[in-house]
Amino acid sequence: xxxxxxxxxxxxxxxxxxxxxxxxxxxxxxxxxxxxxxxxxxxxxxxxxxxxxxxxxxxxxxxxxxxxxxxxxxxxxxxxxxxxxxxxxxxxx
Numbered sequence: 001x002x003x004x005x006x007x008x009x010x011x012x013x014x015x016x017x018x019x020x021x022x023x024x025x026x027x028x029x030x031x032x033x034x035x036x037x038x039x040x041x042x043x044x045x046x047x048x049x050x051x052x053x054x055x056x057x058x059x060x061x062x063x064x065x066x067x068x069x070x071x072x073x074x075x076x077x078x079x080x081x082x083x084x085x086x087x088x089x090x091x092x093x
Contacts, residue, residue, distance in 0.1 A: 014069050021062045 010069060010072065014065060017062065017065050021058055
């Protein structure tokens with residue numbers, strides 16, 4: 001079974017980014033829950049658009065990191081496959 005903590009530098013970067021994303025998500029969600037339960041003060045009304053923006057911004061960052069990781073992992077896998085084929089050809093000779 002694979003370990004939860006990744007071993008590569010890119011894997012660690014994505015792992016830390018996911019943890020930061022999860023932590024950052026809790027604040028806006030708690031604020032929304034509070035807003036829905038109680039009539040808002042002026043402070044919470046001012047904070048609401050910022051909470052929406054922060055949540056959206058965090059999602060965009062995570063999607064960008066995920067896409068970048070998938071693209072680079074795809075390249076790495078393709079390189080490994082090519083190297084393995086070359087290695088096999090050399091070993092067969």
